[in-house]
Every structure is written in structure tokens, then in C-alpha cells.
Amino acid sequence: MSPLDFVVLIGSMLAIAAYGVWRTRGPQNLNDYVKGDPKLGWLAIGISVMATQASAITFISTPGQGYQDGLGFVQNYFGMPVALILIAAVFLPMYRKLNVFTAYEFLGRRFDTKTRLLGAFLFLLQRGLAAGITIYAPAIILSTMLGWRLDVTIILSGSLVIIYTVMGGSEAVTLTQKYQLAVIFGGMVTAFIVLLANLPPHLSLTDALVVAGGFNRMRAVDFSLDLRQRYTLWSGLLGGFFLSLSYFGTDQSQVQRYLSGASLRESRFGLMFNAVLKIPMQFFILLLGVLVFVFYQFERPPIIFNHAAWASALAHGSPEKLRSLDLQYARVHQQKEELIRQWLAAKHRGDPKAEAEARMGAHAAFEHSESIRAEAKSSLLADGSHATTNDSDYVFITFVLDHLPHGVIGLLVAAFFAAALSSKAAELNALGATTTVDFYQHLLKREASDAHYVTASKWFTLFWGLVALAFALFASLVENLIQAVNIVGSVFYGVVLALFLVAFFVRRVGGTAIFCAALAAQTLVFVLYFSLNISYLWYNFIGCAACVLFSLLIQAALGPNSPPAEPQLVAQP
């Protein structure tokens, strides 16, 4: 990175954080600190919801997934629009009507204190874990690029977000997210344009997509019924629906974003903004990764994208073997590139036989080059390198560093950093709010001044920030980053969602039945997770269905439940 890149990176990040703190200076009440500006319009809410979900992982790891597996990951978001419609129609009016600070307050009103605390506890557990994972992502980038120690990078990158979130609360989070998202989109669109300009001159966009399709990178929709397939239309629609319903409808980090709307109308449009734009946005990011894949068919890619791991293995592992693999990889890449050129030339002159031959040859060369890469990765792991099992997380950042002009590099790194801060801030804000409202205020100190609760909320936000930092410092990377976050979510989300679905729609189930059902269903999900080999998205559905079913059975065994204290808390068809 050049001095210009550092100016863009540090300047934009500090300016946005400082602006957030400056605009929210002065005393705040608990409502402002937890819910934010009470006059927020739909666009600000929509941006805040989008920025909370789109972490640094989204912009680092998703292009890498596009590079490695193609467009298929977009199916993960197919359940989201319908889920957001249901939340806007049923969940949101109820939350606003009750004027709750947290989603779990609603559970307390509908069921009882123990169910409220269980919902809040499951949220703190899974979001606390995810917070550690998401703070890890920008630290990897910065440590790889700048050659900093990973622990120092985690502490530095986490400190800024902790400072402005603790000081400004929800209002600062929403304010900064607006500008952070502008930096993110500015960076990603610039990268897309520069990437298109860097493709070989003879290669049209259609040719690029043909090449991507030839290597199975353009299959966006997979109709397979195989449950072991991680991303299919069906797992996306069903599993993605439950994941989205749970995340957007019951996860405090999201609920807090849209509770702050000036009216029900503004909050609903904020959600609909995301329902319409999320799939195209994810498609665009994945397509970026697919085009990076095409770019590297004409430009020799590194055999291992994690430069630091490669350099370390060369210095301390088996350098002769690795250099030999690197040479083989370069040779096969050259053959593959030539075959791809022949394939496109045959296509342009209308020679299907030659086209098929060259395409098959290119495919075989690709398989060969992938086997060499796999061998190199195995060597790195065998040598005890700190390389992750998934090198695709480093693909996009390597492309950015090696092929984008100075200034744009700084902008892209700022975009990754902005994404990390925006989602992290919302998470910390929600963790602090839930601990304060659902535990501290409800169990420990019921009658205190507003200022006291704001101070408590600041301390709890700081506490969760430090927990996330500690988790990130000791966590080792498992699989692809974005998948790791989603897996953690899927293990817990189904049961949390069931608490809310039963609350909204099943009048006859009471607090004791749903509480026992949730414990049993969560245990079942843990057992299945460690014993089955199915797509993690299904656990959202399994956890939810099991909890609903168990609650009905347990309630039947317990006998009729007395009607809810507030009958209006149950929706009716």
C-alpha cells in the first residue's frame, strides 16, 4: 500500500467515526441510546439494516466464493424477501405497538420471564460467538497486507468500533453506517469497473461469462434434491427463509435497526428496500468473484493466495517441493490459457467440433491445475503453516493488492474496514442493549434513572466489545468465513425463531411448554449437527419445526394453558 492508500483508508475511517461521535455528543436518554434517532426515514433504516447484515466477510469472502464455487451461493438469500414481507406484516407492527426496546421483551409479555431470558440468552450466546468471528475478518486482511501481527491488528481494528459505539449508541451506529455503506459501494463498483477494464482486450463480457460457464461458475440456481448439497434452490428457499425470518425478525442487532423508524411506514419500507435489493447485491458481489476467476484464466494466479502462509512455508517448510509445484502450476496454467484462447477462437469462427475439443482440453488442464493447488495446500498444512483450510478468502484481496491502482487499493481496504465496523457496531450495540434491558434492568435494578441505564448500557457494550476481541484473538479460522458465521447462526436461529412463531401464532401454548420445548429442540439440533452431514441451512428449519412440535406435545401433556395475559399479542388469521 502506498501513502495515498493509507491517507484514503485512515482518513475515511477516522472521519466517519469522529463524525458519529461528534453528532451524538451530549446527554442521551435510554430510548435514544438503544433505539437511536426517533425521526429516521425509510432509506436510513434500509441502509442500516443492509449495513448491519453486510459485514467485512460479505465483501472479502463472497467474491472468493464466486471465484471458487461460482454464483450458487446467491441461493442462500432466496428465502429472504418472503421472510421480510412476513416480518413487515406481522412482527414489526407488534414490536412497535408494544414499544419494546428488545425483541425478547415481547417474549416476556407473551409468555413469562424465563422464556424472555432464554431468548435473550440464546441471542447473547450466538451473537457473542459471531461477533468474535466477524472481527477476525478485517484483521486477516490487514495483517496479511501490512505484515502486522494478527493479535495487534485485531485489537486496533476492534478498538475504533468499540469507542464510537460505546460513546454514541444506536444513533452513532446508524449515522456512521450511512457513510460506511457509501464507501463500501464506491469501492466495490470501482473494483468492478477496473476489473472489466483489465480483462484481455479481445475478451467481451459475453466471452468472459462463457469461460466462467465452461468452468461451472455460472450455475446460479441448482434444482438438486440432494440434502448434502450446501446451496440449492430448495435449501435456499426453505432454510434461507427460516434463517432470514429468525435473523431479521428476532435477532436484536437487526430488530434494533428498524425499531428506530419514525413510523411503521418508514420501518416497513426500510425492510422492503432490503427485500428488493439483497439478491441483486449478492449476485453482483458473486459476479465480481466470477470475473476475478475469468481474469485469472488469462493472468497467472498465485498457487496459494494467502501470500503470508506461502512465504512462511517457503522459509520454514519444504521449499524445494513447493517451488516444484509452483513451476508445474505455471506450466499447466500456460497450457490452459492457450486452450481457452483456442476454444474462444473456435467459437467465434463457428467451429463447434474444435470448440468442444479445446473446451474439454481446457477443462482437463483446469482440473490438473486444481490438483496441483490442492497438493500445495496439503503441503502447507503438513508443514504446520498457519494457512487456513480455505484459501478462497484471500482471492479478492490478492486481486485488489496486485492489480488495482494506488488510491483505489486504499478505497477498497477502506470499504472492507467500513463493512467490518458497520456490522460490528450494530452487534455490540444490540449485545449491550439486551444485557441492559433484559437482564440488568429486569432482574437486578428495576427502579433507576434513565442516566443510570445509559451508563450501564455503555459498560455492557464495552464488555461485549472486549469479549468479541478476546474471542477473535483465540479463534482459529474454520472453513470459509461467511459460512462459519452462518453455521453458528443456523445452529441457534431455528429455536429462537420458534419461540416467536409460537408466541405470535399458537395461542394455546404457554410459557412452561415453550421453554421446555426450546431446551429439548436446541439439544436435538446440537446432536444432529455433530452426527449428520447435511447443509447447515436445514438446521434453521429442523430447530424451528422441532421446537414448535415439542411445545404442542408438552402443552398437551401439561393440560390446557390459561389464555395470554394480553390477548392482542397473538395474531389471528
Add this chain to the structure above:
Amino acid sequence: MKLRDHTSDEEATRLPGLDTWRNVYWFVFASFILWIVLLVVLSAIFS
């Protein structure tokens, strides 16, 4: 889905052509279906 005792649910959308929330939701659902169809077509053309 109608919520019991819930007057604010009737808040106007103030959008020409999409004057009820039901219409807004149908519009969002239609845009979602359109995206899936486009992605299926894209997959069919280039895979």
C-alpha cells in the same frame, strides 16, 4: 394475515399505484420471482 386490535397496521403507503400494504408486498414478491427467473435463464445460457 390480520392482527387483532391493531390500528396502526392500516397506515397508508402513500405510493401511487401501490396504495395498500398488500400491493406493496405483491410488488416485492413479484420482483423476487423476476430475479429467480433471470438467474435461472442466466444459468441455462452459460452453464
